[in-house]
Amino acid sequence: xxxxxxxxxxxxxxxxxxxxxxxxxxxxxxxxxxxxxxxxxxxxxxxxxxxxxxxxxxxxxxxxxxxxxxxxxxxxxxxxxxxxxxxxxxxxxxxxxxxxxxxxxxxxxxxxxxxxxxxxxxxxxxxxxxxxxxxxxxxxxxxxxxxxxxxxxxxxxxxxxxxxxxxxxxxxxxxxxxxxxxxxxxxxxxxxxxxxxxxxxxxxxxxxxxxxxxxxxxxxxxxxxxxxxxxxxxxxxxxxxxxxxxxxxxxxxxxxxxxxxxxxxxxxxxxxxxxxxxxxxxxxxxxxxxxxx
Numbered sequence: 001x002x003x004x005x006x007x008x009x010x011x012x013x014x015x016x017x018x019x020x021x022x023x024x025x026x027x028x029x030x031x032x033x034x035x036x037x038x039x040x041x042x043x044x045x046x047x048x049x050x051x052x053x054x055x056x057x058x059x060x061x062x063x064x065x066x067x068x069x070x071x072x073x074x075x076x077x078x079x080x081x082x083x084x085x086x087x088x089x090x091x092x093x094x095x096x097x098x099x100x101x102x103x104x105x106x107x108x109x110x111x112x113x114x115x116x117x118x119x120x121x122x123x124x125x126x127x128x129x130x131x132x133x134x135x136x137x138x139x140x141x142x143x144x145x146x147x148x149x150x151x152x153x154x155x156x157x158x159x160x161x162x163x164x165x166x167x168x169x170x171x172x173x174x175x176x177x178x179x180x181x182x183x184x185x186x187x188x189x190x191x192x193x194x195x196x197x198x199x200x201x202x203x204x205x206x207x208x209x210x211x212x213x214x215x216x217x218x219x220x221x222x223x224x225x226x227x228x229x230x231x232x233x234x235x236x237x238x239x240x241x242x243x244x245x246x247x248x249x250x251x252x253x254x255x256x257x258x259x260x261x262x263x264x265x266x267x268x269x270x271x272x273x274x275x276x277x278x279x280x281x282x283x284x285x286x287x288x289x290x291x292x293x
Contacts, residue, residue: 100157187288
């Protein structure tokens with residue numbers, strides 16, 4: 001009998017695509033007829049470390065395609081930064097200032113080429129007489145091209161915080177065990193950087209989603225309904241996360257997008273393969289999120 005199953009490499013690719021769709025809660029809003037542009041330089045020009053009180057100008061350059069083109073730059077930052085947008089169509093720039101600590105900037109460029117055609121329009125009262133034709137301009141737009149870039153950086157200096165039991169600089173960052181995938185500290189850092197402060201209150205509930213689904217990965221008790229494939233695990237985790245985040249789920253999208261990229265990289269390297277590998281990763285993520293107060 002002919003084997004109709006796709007090769008293992010293709011099945012893994014399908015699984016990772018499904019994982020990306022599942023975690024990328026906001027990616028579907030781009031809609032149809034959208035292609036990924038290769039026009040931009042691939043990075044936001046900000047140093048990894050910036051001295052305190054130093055003027056920061058974030059730049060992102062794009063070589064525009066030939067012809068008529070419309071360009072729009074969209075900037076997004078963490079809620080601790082203040083910004084002022086300026087620059088040109090092919091080279092955007094953003095003045096940035098903020099307190100010491102870790103920060104992130106995201107730039108999205110939307111490019112759309114178009115053509116303007118001159119057409120002849122017949123006279124509706126006498127459409128057969130070409131001498132009465134009128135000319136009109138018709139604009140035809142090509143599909144939009146979209147690409148997103150992100151940069152994380154550190155502003156040096158003492159990180160401000162309220163007075164409290166851990167001293168005048170606020171609570172100390174918790175320490176995490178050096179896990180197999182090092183996802184505990186990564187989850188803590190990424191969530192506190194990418195999720196607005198008010199929405200971080202959902203971190204405990206989302207942590208519980210990862211820990212509870214991890215306990216059902218290939219359970220030893222045969223009476224328990226567990227997960228024996230990554231697809232089943234991901235579907236259950238996503239559903240739980242959406243319910244746990246509630247009205248703040250869109251504010252958690254940057255975290256889940258970053259997490260999908262991190263897990264995909266681990267899968268591509270062969271480190272994240274078996275269901276037991278996933279169990280370890282899920283527990284590490286839960287540990288990091290649980291530490292967010």
